[in-house]
Amino acid sequence: FKKAKADFHYPDIKSSTRQLIHHYFAEYKKALKKFNQQKGIRIEINLSNNGLQRFRSTKDKKWIVENGKKLLCLHYNLYSLKSIKGNPVLLEIQDKAIFDQNNWKKRKKKVIFYTTNLSNLILDNSPLESKQDMERNFEDIKLTGDDFKFTAKRKGRFSLKKNKLMIDLD
Numbered sequence: 001f002k003k004a005k006a007d008f009h010y011p012d013i014k015s016s017t018r019q020l021i022h023h024y025f026a027e028y029k030k031a032l033k034k035f036n037q038q039k040g041i042r043i044e045i046n047l048s049n050n051g052l053q054r055f056r057s058t059k060d061k062k063w064i065v066e067n068g069k070k071l072l073c074l075h076y077n078l079y080s081l082k083s084i085k086g087n088p089v090l091l092e093i094q095d096k097a098i099f100d101q102n103n104w105k106k107r108k109k110k111v112i113f114y115t116t117n118l119s120n121l122i123l124d125n126s127p128l129e130s131k132q133d134m135e136r137n138f139e140d141i142k143l144t145g146d147d148f149k150f151t152a153k154r155k156g157r158f159s160l161k162k163n164k165l166m167i168d169l170d
Contacts, residue, residue: 028063031072035097040116040163043143045150047169049102049109051085071100081111086154089169093148115145118165123158135159141167 005011056079063072074097083089093113101110118130122142128134140153143165156169 024063025065028065028072031061031063031074032099035072035074035099038097038114040114041118042112042114042164043148044164044166045091045111045169046167047081047089047109047111047152048107050107051083052089052109053082053084055080055082069102069104071102073098079111081109087152089152089154091148091150095147113148115147117146118143119146120144130160130165133161143167 056073057077058073058075059077060073060075064070065072076093076096076098079091079093079096079098081089081091091111093111096113096115099112101112102108103110120142121128121130123136123138124140128136136158138156138158141151141156141158143150150167152167152169154169156167159166159168
């Protein structure tokens with residue numbers, strides 16, 4: 001065994017691998033810091049990943065950590081989630097950085113992105129102004145901006161506090 005390690009330069013390979021892993025996480029942390037320093041409104045959408053169809057288009061690097069539980073990309077040309085069963089859900093985001101978090105045990109997904117413009121916020125067919133902090137339950141929601149649209153005909157909770165908008169779907 002010792003001879004095989006020496007013949008195949010195991011200590012060098014092990015050291016090089018450790019350096020590559022360290023470099024990957026250091027670059028991921030830089031990218032995450034850049035993501036979190038974006039201007040605008042932070043939008044977090046929590047939903048079940050059961051029955052979701054996902055489409056992503058990018059040429060940029062995708063940072064995948066924690067065995068795929070977290071995925072960060074600083075530019076997607078297009079990112080789309082669409083329900084294929086149950087009540088309709090549609091999320092389409094264009095030309096944005098997106099941070100995806102998955103909880104495989106609970107079958108939940110969180111999609112996080114920033115926008116500088118909310119053009120429409122409609123809860124239960126009633127338009128709302130998005131200029132003040134608020135919390136509301138809803139039966140359906142439509143939220144649009146210059147670079148995204150989100151619609152869901154599912155119960156959930158909407159929260160806007162300062163520059164953070166959270167949507168939790170049941």
